[in-house]
Amino acid sequence: xxxxxxxxxxxxxxxxxxxxxxxxxxxxxxxxxxxxxxxxxxxxxxxxxxxxxxxxxxxxxxxxxxxxxxxxxxxxxxxxxxxxxxxxxxxxxxxxxxxxxxxxxxxxxxxxxxxxxxxxxxxxxxxxxxxxxxxxxxxxxxxxxxxxxxxxxxxxxxxxxxxxxxxxxxxxxxxxxxxxxxxxxxxxxxxxxxxxxxxxxxxxxxxxxxxxxxxxxxxxxxxxxxxxxxxxxxxxxxxxxxxxxx
Amino acid sequence: xxxxxxxxxxxxxxxxxxxxxxxxxxxxxxxxxxxxxxxxxxxxxxxxxxxxxxxxxxxxxxxxxxxxxxxxxxxxxxxxxxxxxxxxxxxxxxxxxxxxxxxxxxxxxxxxxxxxxxxxxxxxxxxxxxxxxxxxxxxxxxxxxxxxxxxxxxxxxxxxxxxxxxxxxxxxxxxxxxxxxxxxxxxxxxxxxxxxxxxxxxxxxxxxxxxxxxxxxxxxxxxxxxxxxxxxxxxxxxxxxxxxxxxxxxxxxxxxxxxxxxxxxxxxxxxxxxxxxxxxxxxxxxxxxxxxxxxxxxxxxxxxxxxxxxxxxxxxxxxxxxxxxxxxxxxxxxxxxxxxxxxxxxxxxxxxxxxxxxxxxxxxxxxxxxxxxxxxxxxxxxxxxxxxxxxxxxxxxxxxxxxxxxxxxxxxxxxxxxxxxxxxxxxxxxxxxxxxxxxxxxxxxxxxxxxxxxxxxxxxxxxxxxxxxxxxxxxxxxxxxxxxxxxxxxxxxxxxxxxxxxxxxxxxxxxxxxxxxxxxxxxxxxxxxxxxxxxxxxxxxxxxxxxxxxxxxxxxxxxxxxxxxxx
Numbered sequence: 001x002x003x004x005x006x007x008x009x010x011x012x013x014x015x016x017x018x019x020x021x022x023x024x025x026x027x028x029x030x031x032x033x034x035x036x037x038x039x040x041x042x043x044x045x046x047x048x049x050x051x052x053x054x055x056x057x058x059x060x061x062x063x064x065x066x067x068x069x070x071x072x073x074x075x076x077x078x079x080x081x082x083x084x085x086x087x088x089x090x091x092x093x094x095x096x097x098x099x100x101x102x103x104x105x106x107x108x109x110x111x112x113x114x115x116x117x118x119x120x121x122x123x124x125x126x127x128x129x130x131x132x133x134x135x136x137x138x139x140x141x142x143x144x145x146x147x148x149x150x151x152x153x154x155x156x157x158x159x160x161x162x163x164x165x166x167x168x169x170x171x172x173x174x175x176x177x178x179x180x181x182x183x184x185x186x187x188x189x190x191x192x193x194x195x196x197x198x199x200x201x202x203x204x205x206x207x208x209x210x211x212x213x214x215x216x217x218x219x220x221x222x223x224x225x226x227x228x229x230x231x232x233x234x235x236x237x238x239x240x241x242x243x244x245x246x
Numbered sequence: 247x248x249x250x251x252x253x254x255x256x257x258x259x260x261x262x263x264x265x266x267x268x269x270x271x272x273x274x275x276x277x278x279x280x281x282x283x284x285x286x287x288x289x290x291x292x293x294x295x296x297x298x299x300x301x302x303x304x305x306x307x308x309x310x311x312x313x314x315x316x317x318x319x320x321x322x323x324x325x326x327x328x329x330x331x332x333x334x335x336x337x338x339x340x341x342x343x344x345x346x347x348x349x350x351x352x353x354x355x356x357x358x359x360x361x362x363x364x365x366x367x368x369x370x371x372x373x374x375x376x377x378x379x380x381x382x383x384x385x386x387x388x389x390x391x392x393x394x395x396x397x398x399x400x401x402x403x404x405x406x407x408x409x410x411x412x413x414x415x416x417x418x419x420x421x422x423x424x425x426x427x428x429x430x431x432x433x434x435x436x437x438x439x440x441x442x443x444x445x446x447x448x449x450x451x452x453x454x455x456x457x458x459x460x461x462x463x464x465x466x467x468x469x470x471x472x473x474x475x476x477x478x479x480x481x482x483x484x485x486x487x488x489x490x491x492x493x494x495x496x497x498x499x500x501x502x503x504x505x506x507x508x509x510x511x512x513x514x515x516x517x518x519x520x521x522x523x524x525x526x527x528x529x530x531x532x533x534x535x536x537x538x539x540x541x542x543x544x545x546x547x548x549x550x551x552x553x554x555x556x557x558x559x560x561x562x563x564x565x566x567x568x569x570x571x572x573x574x575x576x577x578x579x580x581x582x583x584x585x586x587x588x589x590x591x592x593x594x595x596x597x598x599x600x601x602x603x604x605x606x607x608x609x610x611x612x613x614x615x616x617x618x619x620x621x622x623x624x625x626x627x628x629x630x631x632x633x634x635x636x637x638x639x640x641x642x643x644x645x646x647x648x649x650x651x652x653x654x655x656x657x658x659x660x661x662x663x664x665x666x667x668x669x670x671x672x673x674x675x676x677x678x679x680x681x682x683x684x685x686x687x688x689x690x691x692x693x694x695x696x697x698x699x700x701x702x703x704x705x706x707x708x709x710x711x712x713x714x715x716x717x718x719x720x721x722x723x724x725x726x727x728x729x730x731x732x733x734x735x736x737x738x739x740x741x742x743x744x745x746x747x748x749x750x751x752x753x754x755x756x757x758x759x760x761x762x763x764x765x766x767x768x769x770x771x772x773x774x775x776x777x778x779x780x781x782x783x784x785x786x787x788x789x790x791x792x793x794x795x796x797x798x799x800x801x802x803x804x805x806x807x808x809x810x811x812x813x
Contacts, residue, residue, distance in 0.1 A: 041613060053600030054797075058543075063540065154565075161636060193410065194393070
């Protein structure tokens with residue numbers, strides 16, 4: 001309870017740091033405000049024969065009671081702003097050189113993932129296409145391209161602290177670098193219709209040896225044809241919408 | 247102007263004999279229209295509360311039949327969460343906080359006999375009633391009610407083959423559009439009335455803060471709602487005429503709709519917040535016998551809130567595919583808006599200093615509102631910070647955050663207002679004991695509903711999910727226990743609304759007689775008889791000599807000094 005899931009990407013620690021920073025800054029003000037509120041409420045309860053004070057709150061001296069704490073709040077605000085811009089830019093603006101690339105295609109109500117095949121290139125005949133399973137290497141920078149076939153979807157990997165909406169007609173690029181091996185949830189985080197609550201996938205973060213093993217098995221797997229059909233549909237879909245968005 | 251007002255009063259007095267229909271149904275009396283809005287709002291709150299009960303039960307006990315509803319399908323679940331949000335914002339918060347209190351209070355508090363446009367006022371409620379019936383009708387059409395979330399993002403909302411509710415979606419949209427028309431008509435009336443019909447002697451800075459807040463809220467609503475109406479009409483065309491304003495394959499852009507929606511959607515939060523802040527200000531001054539701290543400052547910062555609230559909308563869209571550089575700009579404006587809001591809350595807390603505080607029922611709710619709203623306020627900072635919003639967007643942390651703002655605003659603040667003005671509305675006092683049971687039975691379970699949601703959100707739980715057991719990382723028994731806790735608290739809180747209903751109706755008949763001014767308050771509504779007759783002030787319209795918050799003025803025997811008492 002009150003805990004983040006494990007931190008499994010290079011930038012997830014920064015997001016957690018931001019959370020702790022904001023918690024300590026606003027937590028202080030929150031607790032102070034509640035204490036002052038309850039203190040005043042109990043300290044100034046009605047007593048027989050004691051009349052309330054007459055304070056307009058319009059003289060400079062009285063307004064200082066508002067503006068001094070306010071100035072401190074503004075300083076906290078600026079601190080939070082600067083910290084958040086740094087984290088945001090690293091995750092969303094920065095794009096480190098890629099080690100590998102995947103394409104994630106959202107559709108009602110599943111994810112199709114297209115991995116580079118043994119040739120290390122996307123959009124070639126040996127691409128490996130899977131449904132609701134994403135396989136990546138640990139400690140490699142992965143670029144992802146997000147596409148949607150129908151409505152808005154949201155690509156979210158909580159252990160990475162990563163999320164990006166997926167929009168039909170656009171290709172949205174981003175990156176992550178897994179730092180932990182294991183198997184975790186991928187969520188769809190945009191309401192996408194009746195099956196939205198079922199639209200989950202799993203990400204498998206492998207050591208290089210495991211990854212090669214998976215790839216060898218997946219390239220041989222005849223079941224891959226089904227996925228290839230899906231991929232072809234996707235490609236035609238991309239062809240159809242590419243001219244729409246400059 | 248004075249002449250026409252007098253003529254109008256005489257006119258009212260000439261029509262004492264009215265039949266049932268013109269008194270209760272087709273009334274042009276601002277108080278009756280206020281009651282119509284209030285009772286419709288309370289009815290819809292019960293409907294929205296029932297929906298919350300059903301989908302919370304589904305989350306706690308997935309796949310089991312919910313008593314009073316039955317099995318919840320994924321389509322039902324989506325329709326319930328969508329309409330719960332829609333109802334609570336557009337059919338509870340708006341009619342209660344703006345329309346009901348605005349209609350009831352504006353003429354009484356500014357000292358006139360009725361609204362400037364009484365028939366427009368009646369039309370406003372009639373359109374609102376039609377929109378209410380239309381919204382509920384959505385549940386009974388083939389395909390069921392719309393389930394694409396209250397934000398109604400296209401392409402999902404735009405095409406029947408995507409949302410599978412080809413009739414429900416346009417009905418939902420039409421209902422919301424009509425509701426907005428109703429509030430535009432009402433809003434024009436509110437602003438005109440306050441600007442033109444104030445009692446003689448009432449200067450701009452003598453207007454009670456709740457009236458200021460309602461007016462600023464209404465103006466904000468009118469400035470921001472245009473783009474939403476345009477967006478809604480385009481979306482309706484996409485749904486029923488097959489146009490492609492928001493469909494990429496036909497050349498449209500789905501993100502454009504999000505801009506139009508949130509350009510209205512964020513100011514809307516303040517449209518609801520402001521009237522309620524006004525209600526709380528009235529109550530804390532009366533029950534601490536104190537002058538409101540920094541009245542003018544509060545008025546000016548409220549204008550600033552209004553202006554700033556119109557340039558923060560894209561914080562709902564940080565990760566929606568907008569240019570990532572925009573996020574920093576909107577993150578900055580969002581955190582900036584905490585400044586005027588902080589000023590107002592500091593002023594409220596400062597008002598308590600040196601007071602003579604009495605915990606009558608309205609005060610209990612008002613202090614409860616301030617204490618709980620602070621949680622909602624500070625958790626907003628987490629979400630306004632773009633870097634952290636990457637994680638928390640579409641997460642139950644967001645759900646907990648906005649319920650910690652909306653619930654104190656609409657429910658705690660709404661009850662504060664109802665308990666405070668009940669004696670004026672019905673001429674009798676409400677029962678203190680039942681009121682206290684209601685208060686503690688509401689506020690304690692409330693925290694047990696939404697604290698677990700913060701915890702689950704931090705743990706990575708996303709929103710609008712029919713059954714979390716489909717997600718291995720979210721299916722742990724520890725998480726499921728938190729969901730059961732939240733559901734249990736929901737049921738308890740809903741049951742504790744029963745004392746309120748009993749108190750509300752029983753006090754109408756058997757409550758203690760209230761008299762004109764039971765709380766010894768300064769504002770003009772307490773000059774009128776309780777309940778005020780048609781025309782409000784039978785002894786002639788009051789004249790105003792001072793501001794509304796002259797409590798405990800040194801050198802006076804009484805600790806209050808009504809606005810209309812001659813020097």
